[in-house]
Amino acid sequence: MRGFFICGPDVASSQPGNRSFGAVTIEGVTVRCGILERPDPVFLPDAEHRGHVLVRVIAFSCNYRDKSLILRAATTDRPRAVYAIGSEFCGVVEAVGADVTDLAPGDRVIGDNAYPESGVPGIAAGVPSNHGSRERQVLHRCKVARVPDAMTDEAAAAFSIGGQTTYSMIRKLELPAGARVLVTAAKSNTSLFALAALAGRGYEVYAQSTSDRFAAELEGLGIRALVVADPTVAPLVEHPVIRQVAQAGGFHGVIDPYFDLYLPHMPLLMAAGGRYVTCGLYDQYMDVVGGEAPRSAVPVGPWLMMTVMMRNLSIIGNCIGSTDDLERALADHAAGRLPVRIDRVLSGTDTAAFLERTYLARDRLGKVVFRYD
Numbered sequence: 001m002r003g004f005f006i007c008g009p010d011v012a013s014s015q016p017g018n019r020s021f022g023a024v025t026i027e028g029v030t031v032r033c034g035i036l037e038r039p040d041p042v043f044l045p046d047a048e049h050r051g052h053v054l055v056r057v058i059a060f061s062c063n064y065r066d067k068s069l070i071l072r073a074a075t076t077d078r079p080r081a082v083y084a085i086g087s088e089f090c091g092v093v094e095a096v097g098a099d100v101t102d103l104a105p106g107d108r109v110i111g112d113n114a115y116p117e118s119g120v121p122g123i124a125a126g127v128p129s130n131h132g133s134r135e136r137q138v139l140h141r142c143k144v145a146r147v148p149d150a151m152t153d154e155a156a157a158a159f160s161i162g163g164q165t166t167y168s169m170i171r172k173l174e175l176p177a178g179a180r181v182l183v184t185a186a187k188s189n190t191s192l193f194a195l196a197a198l199a200g201r202g203y204e205v206y207a208q209s210t211s212d213r214f215a216a217e218l219e220g221l222g223i224r225a226l227v228v229a230d231p232t233v234a235p236l237v238e239h240p241v242i243r244q245v246a247q248a249g250g251f252h253g254v255i256d257p258y259f260d261l262y263l264p265h266m267p268l269l270m271a272a273g274g275r276y277v278t279c280g281l282y283d284q285y286m287d288v289v290g291g292e293a294p295r296s297a298v299p300v301g302p303w304l305m306m307t308v309m310m311r312n313l314s315i316i317g318n319c320i321g322s323t324d325d326l327e328r329a330l331a332d333h334a335a336g337r338l339p340v341r342i343d344r345v346l347s348g349t350d351t352a353a354f355l356e357r358t359y360l361a362r363d364r365l366g367k368v369v370f371r372y373d
Helices: 009-013 064-074 160-173 189-198 215-219 240-247 259-268 302-310 323-334 351-359
Strands: 002-007 022-026 029-037 052-061 082-084 088-096 108-111 136-140 144-146 180-183 204-209 225-228 251-256 270-278 314-317 342-347 367-371
Touching: 002 009, 002 064, 009 029, 022 064, 022 351, 029 064, 029 351, 052 108, 064 082, 064 351, 088 136, 108 160, 144 323, 160 189, 160 251, 160 270, 160 323, 180 189, 180 240, 189 204, 204 240, 215 225, 225 240, 251 259, 259 270, 259 302, 342 351, 351 367
Parallel strands: 180 204, 180 251, 204 225, 251 270, 270 314, 342 367
Antiparallel strands: 002 029, 002 082, 022 029, 052 088, 052 136, 052 367, 088 108, 108 144
């Protein structure tokens, strides 16, 4: 089977005829990558894998969370180390265990990242694999979800984490009819899912971004306004649009993928009883590259939690979501209510281009997918 690997220098130099090998510099780190062949996993459908499926991966993608894993793999001191990347995939079931009755060979599946419970005792919750590019995977039935017929392979390979996470966050916000909602970091993949999911539901949605690049595309998602503001430069409440909303009562809900940049800004923007939900932080890899993470322009102090308390605000953490969240997201996509923004599909020898496009391209909007030929 094939896999998309981050490789140590000795591995890369030992592949002179492998045209898929390349390198890209990310955060000052040389990342060597390429497609390597590895043995297929052993699948025992009548023994230890009775409740599992054998999946052949068609396409995969990476997320922001993978950047740290990639940089850690690229900076290892083991010159012959290899690390298969990918946290999302679309695959075809090749075989099923004896106890699996609702999937069959030929069915397409994606990962079910259900968290904090997988739904089956003894099976770990969360992402099925951090090595989703491995062409063959043996996964427990509870770790995959069937792909709707109307969904393309590329959309499926870019869907599960964003869809599952976003639908969990929206569920936790418990938004009232006509609620004012702020989505931060609007060009991030999570926020693009959130904006698409909120569209057409009768909410007054505002998107925040540090630039007006892709303003037309974001406005096409039905937002009331694009707020161009940098959370590391000045308090968001100083922006005229944000100030106007705050004076009108504030935001009933906030969806934020980077709490270390945005959370300190929020108490002054939110409606009394408002709910803020976050699914992550920006500073995930600076300890690897020795850099300094950007800091919020609003300092954290006792005033923050005092304001949260006095205004009865809810600060909610969210890690991925439930199987039901994923199923609702898939159903909305199948019904045409949740489009998936695909920036580009790459294949073949475009390994370095895949990483460059995923993590370095400033003109990217949406997920980059790698598809096996």
